[in-house]
Amino acid sequence: MIRVHRPALSAGLRARLAPLTDDIDASREPVKHSRALWKRAAVRRTVHAPLRALLEGMAPGYQRCMYCGDSQGTDIDHWEPLSLNPLRTFDWLNHLLACSLCNSNLKRDRFPRADDGTPLLVDPSVEDPFDHLLLTPTLGVYRPLTAKGEATIEVCGLNRPILTAGRQQARRVVLLCLDLWARGGPEERRTAVLTVRGQPFADVCQAMLRLARAPGADRVFADSPDALDLLRDEGLRSALLA
Numbered sequence: 391m392i393r394v395h396r397p398a399l400s401a402g403l404r405a406r407l408a409p410l411t412d413d414i415d416a417s418r419e420p421v422k423h424s425r426a427l428w429k430r431a432a433v434r435r436t437v438h439a440p441l442r443a444l445l446e447g448m449a450p451g452y453q454r455c456m457y458c459g460d461s462q463g464t465d466i467d468h469w470e471p472l473s474l475n476p477l478r479t480f481d482w483l484n485h486l487l488a489c490s491l492c493n494s495n496l497k498r499d500r501f502p503r504a505d506d507g508t509p510l511l512v513d514p515s516v517e518d519p520f521d522h523l524l525l526t527p528t529l530g531v532y533r534p535l536t537a538k539g540e541a542t543i544e545v546c547g548l549n550r551p552i553l554t555a556g557r558q559q560a561r562r563v564v565l566l567c568l569d570l571w572a573r574g575g576p577e578e579r580r581t582a583v584l585t586v587r588g589q590p591f592a593d594v595c596q597a598m599l600r601l602a603r604a605p606g607a608d609r610v611f612a613d614s615p616d617a618l619d620l621l622r623d624e625g626l627r628s629a630l631l632a
């Protein structure tokens with residue numbers, strides 16, 4: 391999971407969303423009504439389509455899921471489930487792009503809160519997931535840094551075996567591309583950057599870039615000191631972080 395940046399809505403789209411929220415607010419059965427409205431054909435056409443286009447532009451890599459970073463983001467996910475807060479059904483700030491597994495099979499209607507009511511699910515459009523989650527690229531495993539990180543790992547199934555194996559593979563691709571970048575000319579360097587930026591699991595490269603500047607980096611990259619030097623190279627960092 392990496393930070394994503396949410397653009398502002400156009401005035402036209404904002405104007406289409408507001409009456410839908412008013413409609414739910416006026417309903418006697420807001421949850422049921424919000425579900426029906428969300429599925430309405432005209433809403434799918436005039437609201438889902440432009441929202442999806444914006445979310446696809448925000449998503450890592452090629453429209454990857456904002457939770458797992460692996461599969462294609464096929465669903466508009468309600469970060470705060472509409473079953474718990476139907477008035478956020480058409481709230482742009484509550485929309486993320488998710489794969490159907492993360493959205494419908496894992497996260498579903500789960501939305502853990504701390505005792506004081508604070509949500510315990512990371513919203514990657516609001517905060518940096520790495521403030522709550524530590525990714526160890528060699529293992530492909532997330533460890534929690536906070537209670538929010540712990541709940542997010544559990545709710546989103548971030549350490550399911552297919553993801554940990556995929557992250558290990560993504561790390562191998564990053565290391566090969568770093569080597570290509572170090573030895574190649576401008577064309578090879580371009581290919582290396584495009585390959586890393588286009589692959590799933592953008593969190594792996596982002597974690598490696600962060601770890602390269604953290605205390606203990608020499609230990610973390612003990613088996614790949616050349617990679618550590620490259621991950622600290624300003625030119626390469628700006629190409630991979632852009």
Ligand SMILES: [Zn+2]
Nearest residue numbers: 455458489492
């Ligand atoms: Zn997913």
